[in-house]
Amino acid sequence: MIWPVLGEGEAIRALGGQQRRRAGPGCTFGRRRRPRSRRGGDRWWYGDLGLWSACHGGQRQAAEFFLQRGGDVNWVGYDQLTPLDAARRTGADDLVTWLRDHDAKSTSEPS
Template sequence: MEFIHEDEKLAVSVIQAIHTGDIPTLEQLLAENPGLANIRILERKPDNVDADSSISRTLLHVVTDWPGHFPNGADAVRVLTKFGAEVNAPFVGPNIETPLHWAASSNDVQVLDALLDAGADIEAPGAVIAGGTPLDDAIAFAQWNAARRLVERGAIFALWHAAALGDIHAIQEHFKVAKLPERYPWGTSTSPSPPDAVSVAFWCACHGGQRETAEYLLDQGAELNWIASWDGMTPLDTAKRNFSSELIPWLESQGAKSASEIHR
């Protein structure tokens, strides 16, 4: 596999073409440089500009890099895959997210659709969130348009996903027939006990500002002041973080507390 440093002339040119939406220049560079579509962009180590870094990304990661929504992003995906870009190639660094993970984390629905149309694996592992799927990243980072689009496109979703997205019918069916898997979110390696799974789902409903599903899950035995292991927040804390104006007064009326109150 070929590599190129991010500060080399060719890398600078192709990244600029992608981020400015200059599709003709992107096509010209790909045509003039066979194999460029699958090249990996290497970072420089900050303490030694001559040394290689182990961190690298693909040009499809460049398209989906934060904050996303670059001009003509979907067209850039189509051009890169036409020239042979591997749509499921992972980022190499602290995690192994695919371009689809990055599009989900940026709430870039048009690029997300283009990647899926090009064959991206909707269930690819590697999320920064517990090594999970693109849907895990989208929900964790409150990228709701991307999360809903992934579900529309066929992503497998667990109880906590449904809670965060406010899918009350799926949640009700789950409690009738245990329809949804109880895949545990966000950094916990062990499976939860059934009460914990309900509390996790309740926390996620509050994270998503979903009062109807939060009320239902509280009635199903969720712990009102359950503290998440991944960020130390209670349901009230995450509702306040995401400015859930309807949910906050209801939670407080139920006796919800912040983690700082509980620790005091």
């Protein structure tokens, strides 16, 4: 489930759908605004964290989207796991292979 990371409209577009509702600037549809990152603004939110979350959920199409937006395949996220570790823990073997093709490493591998 990637829409809590992106927002419903962007998640729908990322997966090839179309957004159905429109809103004016600043509308959050009752959700809190996304937090500002201390580490590079939108790249962290839309790249690294998004890629990690997509891999944690076993969502290859979403992972490709976040990789194109600058996500780091070796970013260490929650539980000290990289996207590769998160995909492995989820059991998404095709995603693990795809990440390996993009030079992803596990936290257990030497740097």
